[in-house]
Amino acid sequence: MAGFDEMLEQVHKKVRQGFRCIKLKIGGLDFREECNLLQEIRVHYSATNVTIRLDANGAFSSDDALSKLETLKQFKIHSIEQPIAAGQYDVMRHLCQRSPIPIALDEELIPHQEVDKKRELLTELRPAYIILKPTLHGGIGGCDEWIAVAENMGIGWWITSALESNIGLNAICQYTANHARNLPQGLGTGAIYQNNIESPLTVSDGYIFYDNSRNWNIGSFFS
Numbered sequence: 386m387a388g389f390d391e392m393l394e395q396v397h398k399k400v401r402q403g404f405r406c407i408k409l410k411i412g413g414l415d416f417r418e419e420c421n422l423l424q425e426i427r428v429h430y431s432a433t434n435v436t437i438r439l440d441a442n443g444a445f446s447s448d449d450a451l452s453k454l455e456t457l458k459q460f461k462i463h464s465i466e467q468p469i470a471a472g473q474y475d476v477m478r479h480l481c482q483r484s485p486i487p488i489a490l491d492e493e494l495i496p497h498q499e500v501d502k503k504r505e506l507l508t509e510l511r512p513a514y515i516i517l518k519p520t521l522h523g524g525i526g527g528c529d530e531w532i533a534v535a536e537n538m539g540i541g542w543w544i545t546s547a548l549e550s551n552i553g554l555n556a557i558c559q560y561t562a563n564h565a566r567n568l569p570q571g572l573g574t575g576a577i578y579q580n581n582i583e584s585p586l587t588v589s590d591g592y593i594f595y596d597n598s599r600n601w602n603i604g605s606f607f608s
Contacts, residue, residue: 389414389422396426403590406436406463406569412444416453423460432461436569443470443492450480458485464514467491478510487513494522500530507538514541516571520549525560532564545571551584558586558593 387395396407407426411419426437437460445453445468454468464487469476471492481488490512497503507515515535517528528544535542544561546554554573561570572593585596 389418392422393425397429400430400435402588403592405434405591406438408438408440408466408571410440410442412441416456420456420460423457423462427460436463437461438463438466438489439486440466440491441468443467445469447473447476450476451483454480454484454486462486464489466516467493471495474509481510481512489514489516491516491518494531498523498527500534503531504534507534507540511538512540514543517542517544518547519544519557519560520547520553525556528560541568543568543570546573548577549573550578551582551586555584555586558595 392409396409399407409422414422423437426435439457439462447469450468454465457465465484466489468480468484468488477488477490477493490510493506493510494503494515494517497506515531517531519525519528522528522531532542543566544557544564546557549557558572561572569591587594587596
């Protein structure tokens with residue numbers, strides 16, 4: 386999230402660091418400028434080399450969402466997260482059926498905490514993917530329910546972190562590692578914090594690793 390030049394430089398930086406799946410927030414700039422940015426990214430990186438995921442955070446209107454998705458498909462987008470605001474079930478169902486870009490649900494999931502409601506939502510909307518944030522989607526138990534329902538319906542999923550401290554990030558990473566997933570996950574590292582506890586997690590070549598070289602003692606984090 387930034388202006389054109391800064392976002393492009395961030396993409397270059399992440400690719401240099403070894404990341405091969407890049408997520409961009411859209412809806413904050415002029416749509417034509419965002420398309421120009423995606424075009425510029427594709428000039429440098431093909432879909433074979435770099436996967437692009439988009440997150441609209443509900444920025445598209447129900448009237449123009451499908452036409453914008455049609456425009457975006459030329460950039461070989463892996464998926465788009467929450468193209469319209471949550472709660473518009475008729476429109477979202479239509480988009481999930483007609484969109485040339487696979488749709489992933491995020492905010493749409495938050496109000497649904499009971500497993501029957503989760504099954505009802507996914508049955509009605511049939512998205513290509515759901516995105517699970519343990520902090521927002523019922524914790525580890527809640528995410529287990531979402532995963533079971535989604536996999537039973539052939540719906541893909543991945544896990545992302547939100548704004549957890551390094552304790553939460555560590556827990557989410559270990560939880561994610563218990564599931565055999567080949568899709569890139571969206572796990573943060575707490576780098577945005579100026580005041581955080583020490584973390585046993587390190588990032589290298591787009592992967593998160595647990596540092597076994599030190600004797601981590603959770604009690605010492607609070608001394």
